[in-house]
Structure formats: structure tokens, C-alpha cells
Amino acid sequence: MYKSLVDTLEKRYVTLVAVTKTRPDEQVMALYDQGQRIFGENRVSELERKSEYFPKDVEWHMIGHLQSKKVKSVLPIVSMIHSIDSVKLYDVVVKEAKKIQKPIEILLQYKIGQEESKYGLDKVSLESIIEKYQNHPSLVTIKGVMGMASFVDDEQQVRSEFAKLKSLFDDVKERYFGTDPHFNVISMGMSGDYKIAIEEGSTMVRIGSLLFK
Numbered sequence: 001m002y003k004s005l006v007d008t009l010e011k012r013y014v015t016l017v018a019v020t021k022t023r024p025d026e027q028v029m030a031l032y033d034q035g036q037r038i039f040g041e042n043r044v045s046e047l048e049r050k051s052e053y054f055p056k057d058v059e060w061h062m063i064g065h066l067q068s069k070k071v072k073s074v075l076p077i078v079s080m081i082h083s084i085d086s087v088k089l090y091d092v093v094v095k096e097a098k099k100i101q102k103p104i105e106i107l108l109q110y111k112i113g114q115e116e117s118k119y120g121l122d123k124v125s126l127e128s129i130i131e132k133y134q135n136h137p138s139l140v141t142i143k144g145v146m147g148m149a150s151f152v153d154d155e156q157q158v159r160s161e162f163a164k165l166k167s168l169f170d171d172v173k174e175r176y177f178g179t180d181p182h183f184n185v186i187s188m189g190m191s192g193d194y195k196i197a198i199e200e201g202s203t204m205v206r207i208g209s210l211l212f213k
């Protein structure tokens, strides 16, 4: 599964974040042995444990909701946070990055689904983060956006939610980032919907269960 998935993704210039939550270490190591280096976790305690256990050339991504009080623990471990879902969380990440002098990449999580994910920015708070970002340079780099579609069987609905994120990305890129090459990530698509996400413009998929079948 892994090799054929990676081949498909590479052809489309899509980056794979292998989501390892709840998986035994042997299964995660098997992916590492096949060449995977970017792993995603949604819990701070697991990031702390796994980052100790696995080789140091793994890039850890925080993909789940992050409480402000946990930023301090997570920041030294991860290279990217996908789930910046409030202005307050952004401010705390900026502050902690400065404190430990660590550059960090982030994605702004935009609410595209219905009730399923309670987390995510609306357009106003998303733009207020970008304005702060542009007015106050820091060790944080905004790389793009992240979103989760509703967990429904209705393919059209999922497709239109992903299209919404792509169009938000295009709009924000044009209005705020111009030709800045750093703003280039659209993190969308999981095991059940990554094909649709790629058709709608995803550049980074977060896939767990499918990898372990």
C-alpha cells in the first residue's frame, strides 16, 4: 500500500503526512524503514514519547487541536503545526518560538465542514492572524491552510468543502502573499477522501488508517 500510494502522490507533487496516532511503534517503524520521514500526531503526549523513541531525522507534524498551555511542550518537537485554530493560539506560538529561538512552520486551520470538527478559524480571525503576521515578523512562517471535510458519504458535499478551502487559499495568497513562495501548502485529505482532495487542489494529505491496512 505504502509504495503505490507514495508513487501516486509524488506524481502529483503531493506531500504525505503519515498519521501514526494509536498505531504500535513496530508499524510506524515499518513505514520509516520504507522511507517515510514525515509523521503526524494529534496528541502532545504521543509526540513527546514517539519523538524520543524514533530516529531524529523524522519530521513531526502536530495535526490535532492544540491547547495553548501545551505549546511549550510541543514546539521543541515539531517542524509544523497544522492546527492553528485561534488568534490566541497563534500569539502563544509566536511567543514561545521567540523564547526558545525556534523557527516553526504553521498552517491556519479553516472551518470548512459542518459540525464534525468544532475547531477552525472563520475568515475574519484567519485574516486577523495574517495581518498580525505581516506587521510583526517572528520565527513563525505561515505555510498555508488546513481543513477537514465533513464525515459524510455525499461526495459532492466533500468536494465542495475542499473547493472552498482551495478558493480561500487562492484568495488569501493573492491578497496577502503575492509571489511569496513560502505560502504554498493546502493540507486537506485523509484516508477516506484524499482522492477528492487532490482533485480539488490539495498539496499535502494526512493519511492514517489506509497506510496500515
Ligand SMILES: *Cc1c(COP(=O)(O)O)cnc(C)c1O
Binding pocket: 019, 021, 042, 063, 064, 190, 191, 192, 206, 207, 208, 209, 210
Ligand atoms: C486521524 C487524523 C487524520 C488521518 O485520518 P485517517 O482517516 O486515519 O486517514 C488526518 N487528520 C487529522 C487531523 C486526524 O486527526
